[in-house]
Amino acid sequence: MARSAALDRRFHWWCLAPTLAVLAVVTLLPTLYLLATSLTPLNLTQPRTAWDFSQPGRNYTFLAADGRLHGSFWVQLKLSAWTVGLQMLLGFLFALLLNLRSRFLEALRTVFLIPMVLPPIVVAIIWKVLYTPDISPVHWALAALGWPMPALITHPAYALLAIIVADVWEWFPFTMLMILAGLQMLPQEMVDAARIDGAGAWRLTRHIVLPFLRGVLLVAALFRLIDSIKAFPLIFILTDGGPGTVTEVTNYYSYIQAFNFSYLGYSSAITVVLVSATVVLSAIIVRAVGWGPRSE
Amino acid sequence: MADLTRRTFLKGAALAGGLVVRPPAVLGQAKPFAGVTIRGSSFQHVFHTYLKEYLPEFEAKTGMTVDFAPQAFPVYNQRADLELSTQGSAWDFLNITFIYSGRWIGAGWFAPLDELVNDRNQTPREWDAADFVSGAQSSLVDARGATYGFAWEAGAMLMGAGRADLIEKAGLKLPETFDQLLKVCEATNGKDGVAPFVADKLHHWNWIPYLMGYGGRVFKDPPGNLTPTLDTPEAARAAEYYANLLVTYGPSGLLSYTDDQAMRAQLSGRANMRTQALGWLSPLAKHEESKVKSTVRYALMPGGPAGQFPGSNSHGFGIPVGAKNKRAAWAFISWAMSKETLRRITIEKGYTTVCRRSIIDDPAYRKSMTFNGQDVAELYLKVLSLGGKSGYMKYRTVPVFPQVGDKINKAIERIATKQQGARDAMKQAQVEAIEDLKKAGVKLDA
Numbered sequence: 001m002a003r004s005a006a007l008d009r010r011f012h013w014w015c016l017a018p019t020l021a022v023l024a025v026v027t028l029l030p031t032l033y034l035l036a037t038s039l040t041p042l043n044l045t046q047p048r049t050a051w052d053f054s055q056p057g058r059n060y061t062f063l064a065a066d067g068r069l070h071g072s073f074w075v076q077l078k079l080s081a082w083t084v085g086l087q088m089l090l091g092f093l094f095a096l097l098l099n100l101r102s103r104f105l106e107a108l109r110t111v112f113l114i115p116m117v118l119p120p121i122v123v124a125i126i127w128k129v130l131y132t133p134d135i136s137p138v139h140w141a142l143a144a145l146g147w148p149m150p151a152l153i154t155h156p157a158y159a160l161l162a163i164i165v166a167d168v169w170e171w172f173p174f175t176m177l178m179i180l181a182g183l184q185m186l187p188q189e190m191v192d193a194a195r196i197d198g199a200g201a202w203r204l205t206r207h208i209v210l211p212f213l214r215g216v217l218l219v220a221a222l223f224r225l226i227d228s229i230k231a232f233p234l235i236f237i238l239t240d241g242g243p244g245t246v247t248e249v250t251n252y253y254s255y256i257q258a259f260n261f262s263y264l265g266y267s268s269a270i271t272v273v274l275v276s277a278t279v280v281l282s283a284i285i286v287r288a289v290g291w292g293p294r295s296e
Numbered sequence: 297m298a299d300l301t302r303r304t305f306l307k308g309a310a311l312a313g314g315l316v317v318r319p320p321a322v323l324g325q326a327k328p329f330a331g332v333t334i335r336g337s338s339f340q341h342v343f344h345t346y347l348k349e350y351l352p353e354f355e356a357k358t359g360m361t362v363d364f365a366p367q368a369f370p371v372y373n374q375r376a377d378l379e380l381s382t383q384g385s386a387w388d389f390l391n392i393t394f395i396y397s398g399r400w401i402g403a404g405w406f407a408p409l410d411e412l413v414n415d416r417n418q419t420p421r422e423w424d425a426a427d428f429v430s431g432a433q434s435s436l437v438d439a440r441g442a443t444y445g446f447a448w449e450a451g452a453m454l455m456g457a458g459r460a461d462l463i464e465k466a467g468l469k470l471p472e473t474f475d476q477l478l479k480v481c482e483a484t485n486g487k488d489g490v491a492p493f494v495a496d497k498l499h500h501w502n503w504i505p506y507l508m509g510y511g512g513r514v515f516k517d518p519p520g521n522l523t524p525t526l527d528t529p530e531a532a533r534a535a536e537y538y539a540n541l542l543v544t545y546g547p548s549g550l551l552s553y554t555d556d557q558a559m560r561a562q563l564s565g566r567a568n569m570r571t572q573a574l575g576w577l578s579p580l581a582k583h584e585e586s587k588v589k590s591t592v593r594y595a596l597m598p599g600g601p602a603g604q605f606p607g608s609n610s611h612g613f614g615i616p617v618g619a620k621n622k623r624a625a626w627a628f629i630s631w632a633m634s635k636e637t638l639r640r641i642t643i644e645k646g647y648t649t650v651c652r653r654s655i656i657d658d659p660a661y662r663k664s665m666t667f668n669g670q671d672v673a674e675l676y677l678k679v680l681s682l683g684g685k686s687g688y689m690k691y692r693t694v695p696v697f698p699q700v701g702d703k704i705n706k707a708i709e710r711i712a713t714k715q716q717g718a719r720d721a722m723k724q725a726q727v728e729a730i731e732d733l734k735k736a737g738v739k740l741d742a
Contacts, residue, residue: 043736044381045403045695062735068728133548134561151549156713240497243551244710259374261699262381263735 038272042265059269072250079249080228086168087224091175099183116173124237127166153238156246163247166234175220182216218289222282229278250274327359334624335363338391339372343448346645347632354631360624380405383618388625390616392445394609397435399695401444406614408442412626419630431680432610432651435693445614446633447651452679453597453606456577457569458562460593462487470595477598481545493545494567496558499708500701503538505607509600510534514691523741524700527726536718539711571597574676578648581667594672608683699732
């Protein structure tokens with residue numbers, strides 16, 4: 001019996017081996033290379049720097065003294081908190097709405113998915129047009145009504161807000177879709193029982209729906225959090241990180257270091273910190289929230 | 297009468313071309329590159345649009361296929377930088393962008409062209425490499441005198457005023473100094489709904505003439521001493537002046553303007569003055585969509601207390617060191633940069649910023665560069681000679697300029713949006729520039 005279990009286990013490992021090997025090649029090796037590169041002063045114009053490990057802590061010393069990088073962490077925090085928070089809230093509200101039994105609302109579901117399925121660059125260009133006073137119908141309309149609006153993407157007080165609005169518009173359908181799928185799995189008898197016990201809409205949501213959706217909400221939030229840390233096209237097209245560094249998130253700063261200045265070693269060190277922070281943050285959130293009820 | 301003269305000139309040029317310009321031996325053969333495909337790229341520019349219109353003739357003559365795909369300026373530079381660093385063979389010819397020329401040539405990523413130029417089987421004597429304006433070629437030649445590219449564009453910064461009529465109505469003329477520029481802006485502000493000034497967001501190109509005009513500089517003594525000098529009183533003064541121009545007299549949202557947006561604002565008559573390379577200003581007089589053809593006027597870049605320092609630059613085609621089809625690539629470059637092709641592009645298409653002296657001195661070119669009775673070619677040549685003589689543009693071709701340029705862009709944005717005062721913003725730019733240059737291992741003054 002024990003021999004059979006061992007054989008089974010070995011068989012399972014052999015089945016998994018190709019997948020694990022591919023996973024190692026596509027994720028583990030690049031990560032190890034990233035880590036190794038972060039210990040070098042790799043600069044594209046000086047190929048010999050690729051294997052120069054004489055000062056492995058050099059890039060990390062620069063990190064500690066880089067004020068612009070520290071500023072980018074703060075921008076990142078604001079962007080992630082607002083976009084993830086708003087996408088979760090709007091996604092939840094729209095999912096509740098679209099979960100109602102109505103032919104019209106069912107037809108409307110597809111319309112809400114449009115922003116999410118557009119290529120990110122197209123989304124960025126749409127918002128660039130909307131935010132550029134010369135060509136924006138929004139600016140024209142507001143000016144015609146006597147409420148001229150400043151150029152949002154070049155105003156230090158509004159530039160990040162402009163990115164947040166565009167990002168929320170693009171990605172709240174994703175959270176909406178996930179939550180809607182979760183809502184449709186909600187057993188009707190639980191809802192009916194709560195109603196019989198006298199629960200109103202608020203208590204039903206608070207004590208039945210939200211606990212049931214906890215796992216879905218957690219996954220959706222984690223997806224969006226990780227994606228918000230990778231934010232790029234909107235910032236690249238709309239603000240280029242500006243005005244000044246008002247919208248320069250860490251990911252974008254790392255890109256500038258690598259591809260505008262050729263400091264690949266330094267950029268790798270920033271990325272290592274970013275990846276580590278993302279993993280730690282995800283673990284903390286998973287531990288704090290939990291996956292919710294699991295069916296055995 | 298004008299048409300007749302132009303046609304006569306073109307006929308004469310074609311005849312002379314046929315008689316005098318003997319094709320290189322390699323092009324003398326029937327389809328010497330039949331079946332060969334070469335790939336090349338550059339940043340998008342009107343020159344390439346014109347050049348591509350003549351490409352079928354070249355392809356029919358040589359049998360080769362030229363896959364030439366220009367990209368947006370930042371995208372091209374980043375892709376080229378990465379591709380060149382691998383010394384790969386994906387591209388057979390590439391543009392050598394001015395601000396990257398020191399870096400790309402210095403790193404040995406482009407092949408020297410002298411052997412091909414001097415090989416009479418590849419290049420006829422009449423092709424005449426010495427005909428290229430030396431100022432335009434300077435960034436494409438290394439310290440030992442080896443040539444790595446030939447310039448298709450010599451950018452010369454001028455002032456273009458699309459609505460010069462507004463300036464005249466205010467009883468003023470095109471400004472020659474920074475003080476006059478402010479006066480003109482003030483006097484014409486809001487007239488006819490036209491913004492007096494416009495610029496694109498590449499401040500590290502647009503702002504430098506103002507910095508130098510106030511007596512400042514980017515580096516202490518480039519290329520020998522690359523210690524940044526962005527925290528001087530002159531730099532702060534110039535930054536404050538320029539940021540004020542942008543926010544007080546520019547259209548709303550100016551800080552996000554690209555090159556093309558700024559040009560469109562002028563073409564449509566929504567903005568008046570711009571200090572920029574002629575390639576972006578000449579469409580005001582020539583572009584079919586221009587609404588300011590009859591009112592546009594040009595002038596030299598205004599000067600400050602320390603003098604006039606209009607920007608000048610050049611971009612040229614070169615062959616990456618890893619290219620597989622170097623001979624075919626050279627056949628393309630030598631055709632694209634030949635007197636005959638460039639003459640056709642300038643005379644037939646109206647391209648302005650050509651780098652061959654024989655074309656610049658040609659009466660037909662001078663005529664095509666006369667806008668509203670104004671000899672703009674003369675202004676263009678003045679700027680090129682200014683940049684070549686004193687060498688004040690050397691700051692721009694040092695390998696670490698992109699890093700320092702980024703700090704300048706950010707500082708100007710912070711000043712223009714009132715996030716920081718000029719002095720603090722430039723001090724911060726200096727500190728950040730020094731930190732970045734340390735990463736590159738550049739030796740700096742204590």
